[in-house]
Amino acid sequence: MSDLRELYQQVIFDHYKRPRNRHALDHPSHEAEGHNPLCGDNVKVYLRVEDGVIRDAGFEGGGCAIATASASLMTEMLKGKRVDEVAHLFEEFHDMVTGEKPAASAQLGKLEVLAGVREFPARVKCATLAWHTLKAALDPRPGRVSTE
Ligand code: ZN
Numbered sequence: 638m639s640d641l642r643e644l645y646q647q648v649i650f651d652h653y654k655r656p657r658n659r660h661a662l663d664h665p666s667h668e669a670e671g672h673n674p675l676c677g678d679n680v681k682v683y684l685r686v687e688d689g690v691i692r693d694a695g696f697e698g699g700g701c702a703i704a705t706a707s708a709s710l711m712t713e714m715l716k717g718k719r720v721d722e723v724a725h726l727f728e729e730f731h732d733m734v735t736g737e738k739p740a741a742s743a744q745l746g747k748l749e750v751l752a753g754v755r756e757f758p759a760r761v762k763c764a765t766l767a768w769h770t771l772k773a774a775l776d777p778r779p780g781r782v783s784t785e
């Protein structure tokens with residue numbers, strides 16, 4: 638188990654040091670900005686949706702290792718997903734990082750590396766910031782997202 642935890646930490650660190658998809662999209666169909674004042678994390682999420690499918694996803698900003706790695710892993714996983722799957726994935730991810738479900742759903746795949754944050758309640762908002770921002774991007778209402 639401790640080997641697994643170490644592996645998870647390595648994956649998080651790798652995504653923090655070399656974030657995937659950390660760039661704005663040229664013609665995003667959806668975008669939103671989110672802020673976690675508790676930690677100082679800031680992310681902007683960009684999506685290109687065509688025919689109900691997320692064709693491309695990117696983000697700018699970041700913050701601590703957890704917030705940055707979560708945005709990186711999330712944008713990686715979103716490509717090719719249907720927009721109508723997002724609400725369910727959000728729930729699964731939220732349940733995993735808050736510990737509401739004992740095991741991570743298989744659908745989350747690599748995002749399981751973030752399951753360890755359940756032991757650090759203050760970090761849950763870092764892990765979910767990108768997801769709250771994603772939700773806001775798909776449900777556009779004016780204003781900025783805050784985890785508070
Ligand atoms: Zn943070």
